[in-house]
Amino acid sequence: SRTARRLLHNHPSQSPAGLFLSCLHAMVAAEEVPQLRWLVFGCGGVGGYFGARLAQQGQNVSFMARNQTLDALKKFGVRIKSIAGDVTVPPEKLGPLIDTGALNTKETDEPDAKKR
Numbered sequence: 001s002r003t004a005r006r007l008l009h010n011h012p013s014q015s016p017a018g019l020f021l022s023c024l025h026a027m028v029a030a031e032e033v034p035q036l037r038w039l040v041f042g043c044g045g046v047g048g049y050f051g052a053r054l055a056q057q058g059q060n061v062s063f064m065a066r067n068q069t070l071d072a073l074k075k076f077g078v079r080i081k082s083i084a085g086d087v088t089v090p091p092e093k094l095g096p097l098i099d100t101g102a103l104n105t106k107e108t109d110e111p112d113a114k115k116r
Contacts, residue, residue: 035060039101040062043078048063049080051078052089055078055093064099073094074091
């Protein structure tokens, strides 16, 4: 998107994770996200926030979560309280909730993937 390209150009020294979050936040705020199916690994502060914002726009968002978090998502959905506006995404508006999966990388990416 134009927003993502502008952020990449204006912040070349930002860490990859920080840059990704900045781009995603700007796209969500600008409503420039194309219709996609999203899988968010974890539903903590960052994953929950961005997943809820994407779901708020009608995106199909699934969360990979375990134990109490998975139970809470099934029962309550996702609730965000933010200075940018509160969001509640009920369980029926979320995609299928996932409690296991596989992250597959190329052999050259394996050392980096093991660190995470």
